[in-house]
Amino acid sequence: MDEFFQQLINALVLGGIYALIAVGYTMVYGIIQLINFAHGEVFMLGAYFAFTLVTAFHLPFWAAVPISMILCAGFGLLMDYVAYRPIRNAPRLSALITAIGVSIALQNIARIIWGAKPRPFPSDSLPSFMRQLGQNETPEIYFSLLGIEFTQANISFSENVSIAYLDFFIILLAIILMVALNRLVTLTKIGKAMRACAQSRIAANLMGINTNRVIAVTFAIGSFLGAIAGVMVGVREYIEPTMGYYKGVAAFAAAVLGGIGNITGAMFGGLLIGFAEVFGAGYIPYGYGSGYRIAIAYIVMIIVILIRPTGLFGKSTGHRA
Amino acid sequence: MMQNSLSFFNTRILKNSLSSKNIVLCLFVLLFPAIMYYGLDSISLILSKINIYPPIPPGDYMVYITVQVCIYILLAIGLNIVCGYTGLLDLGYVGFYLIGGYTVGLLMVRLGLSYWFALPIAIIHGAGWGLLRGAPTLRLTGDYFAIVTFGFAEFLRIAVKNEIWLIGDINGFVKKIPPVSIPFTEIEFRENWHHYYHILILIAIVIFVSYRLQHSRIGRAWIAIREDEQAAASMGINISRYKSLAFAISAAIGAIGGGFLAQFWGDLSARTFEFWESILILCMVILGGKGSIKGSIIGAIFIGFLGEILRFIPDQLDLPELAGARYLVYGVILVLLMRFRPDGLIFKKSG
Numbered sequence: 001m002d003e004f005f006q007q008l009i010n011a012l013v014l015g016g017i018y019a020l021i022a023v024g025y026t027m028v029y030g031i032i033q034l035i036n037f038a039h040g041e042v043f044m045l046g047a048y049f050a051f052t053l054v055t056a057f058h059l060p061f062w063a064a065v066p067i068s069m070i071l072c073a074g075f076g077l078l079m080d081y082v083a084y085r086p087i088r089n090a091p092r093l094s095a096l097i098t099a100i101g102v103s104i105a106l107q108n109i110a111r112i113i114w115g116a117k118p119r120p121f122p123s124d125s126l127p128s129f130m131r132q133l134g135q136n137e138t139p140e141i142y143f144s145l146l147g148i149e150f151t152q153a154n155i156s157f158s159e160n161v162s163i164a165y166l167d168f169f170i171i172l173l174a175i176i177l178m179v180a181l182n183r184l185v186t187l188t189k190i191g192k193a194m195r196a197c198a199q200s201r202i203a204a205n206l207m208g209i210n211t212n213r214v215i216a217v218t219f220a221i222g223s224f225l226g227a228i229a230g231v232m233v234g235v236r237e238y239i240e241p242t243m244g245y246y247k248g249v250a251a252f253a254a255a256v257l258g259g260i261g262n263i264t265g266a267m268f269g270g271l272l273i274g275f276a277e278v279f280g281a282g283y284i285p286y287g288y289g290s291g292y293r294i295a296i297a298y299i300v301m302i303i304v305i306l307i308r309p310t311g312l313f314g315k316s317t318g319h320r321a
Numbered sequence: 322m323m324q325n326s327l328s329f330f331n332t333r334i335l336k337n338s339l340s341s342k343n344i345v346l347c348l349f350v351l352l353f354p355a356i357m358y359y360g361l362d363s364i365s366l367i368l369s370k371i372n373i374y375p376p377i378p379p380g381d382y383m384v385y386i387t388v389q390v391c392i393y394i395l396l397a398i399g400l401n402i403v404c405g406y407t408g409l410l411d412l413g414y415v416g417f418y419l420i421g422g423y424t425v426g427l428l429m430v431r432l433g434l435s436y437w438f439a440l441p442i443a444i445i446h447g448a449g450w451g452l453l454r455g456a457p458t459l460r461l462t463g464d465y466f467a468i469v470t471f472g473f474a475e476f477l478r479i480a481v482k483n484e485i486w487l488i489g490d491i492n493g494f495v496k497k498i499p500p501v502s503i504p505f506t507e508i509e510f511r512e513n514w515h516h517y518y519h520i521l522i523l524i525a526i527v528i529f530v531s532y533r534l535q536h537s538r539i540g541r542a543w544i545a546i547r548e549d550e551q552a553a554a555s556m557g558i559n560i561s562r563y564k565s566l567a568f569a570i571s572a573a574i575g576a577i578g579g580g581f582l583a584q585f586w587g588d589l590s591a592r593t594f595e596f597w598e599s600i601l602i603l604c605m606v607i608l609g610g611k612g613s614i615k616g617s618i619i620g621a622i623f624i625g626f627l628g629e630i631l632r633f634i635p636d637q638l639d640l641p642e643l644a645g646a647r648y649l650v651y652g653v654i655l656v657l658l659m660r661f662r663p664d665g666l667i668f669k670k671s672g
Binding site for chain 2 (some may be wrong): 033086090091092098102103112249256292
């Protein structure tokens, strides 16, 4: 049972990260029906930007992360302006091929600049609670409350179940950002404009909404959220040029599962894919689970597209694809 | 229609195509290894006598990379059937390449079967997977189809990495695939120019099949589906049947490419069949102009040699980290093409 709870916590963390990336896919798809393949690369760049700011510019972590997020948001705007806006009215497959082209180009630019080797986030630049302890270090216990021990590195519920502060922070951050995004889309004027554009871009335009600006803002928000997810994955695991590709596909699967174009769906889809991946890797026997870990997202994605293309939360739009 | 369907053997067209330009081209293609071995190497030899060492690659290396490019020509023609004729975006073509490669490789290594039996089995196997993938995706169009094909190919690659009982090694390694010999003779395909003529024959067959299909009832049905699926259906075209046929033939051609690759390299690894390879082939088809055989061939030659040049330059300059620039260039080419010439650089789409 201990293992189960530990996996549950891991799944929550992974799911939160996927949800943060998936909203970027789903928002763009909702408005311009484009699978923005390059979104995973923005996520990867977020991690690399923060890494560079910390190592080369010696900025403190708390300054590097917001700057990296803003840089990525700007990058999203640039991508939209340079690559996608000129072909807005071209056939949809042209846009998809462009997105793939942008994705490959960015991934290899990163490879040329930062090298192909996976790099850990430098641990001495991290705030103290995010640091992971070495194998032999026993964490110092600060205090315990109702049998829950708050130690130097984690909150420990029992001997084998604990949640690192970093993971706790990621879950908290994901929840806060998701709620904020939800408020933004439902309550503000720009959110209203986004929803209008998603329903019909032409009609929104006729109502005096500057659709190009709304699309640009969508790209910026998606990239902003993707960047923080990138930094968190970078801190928790490591940074490499292909991370955007693998995590991006899993997040895209999450967006499809939740019903592409649906923000709430993307959040739940992210959680579900996180659960499927962690529990699949943990409980499918004979080593198949870990070997096929990446494939789980692909399988879920294919099954959803074939059986229920509108996803779990999506409404049928009448036309498909 | 009669005249059209017979056009490949039509004597009038044959006569017209016997222009001096075409004859020179044919001779060049047929004598390519000889030109490289005797021409290029003797130029280097003469220049080296007067102490000039230009970076001319050796002739054998040129033949070797030409064989690589020829594999891409084959694959581009195959992908053109789904992407060009029926207008569906296939992001997982490398999956059939993989199936062909591993079918031939495993049959030859683990069962000791002759290549001449293994290759037809690989073709049928590939076509079978094409149908299998095609059946559930018949009603999908546009980006959903693209995503399913992408997932399919990635899944196959991961499966090959994991199914150690089948492959016999980790990471999809199949090693020491024996060289192929011509039946009843002692000749083994060991030299690069052997492989060159081998793939030339395969390409000729594939071009012939693809050309005859394009100018037949089937090809017209595919193009009708591409232009407007509902209109095509209402004209009495059996959409499912013709789409399945396109998937199967395209997959079979991909499997031929993989089968050839297995005996050409002698080793297989799952890393050969990554997603980017699909994009590379797609790039070739789009560059040449979707739906045109000539376009696919020229696109494959252009992109293939460009890739080799981009690999060659960092080697010469001793900058290994620029090796990734190859894919960067492909990405930029895709973006620019879609922006300025979505119908391809070389040929407008036919029909």
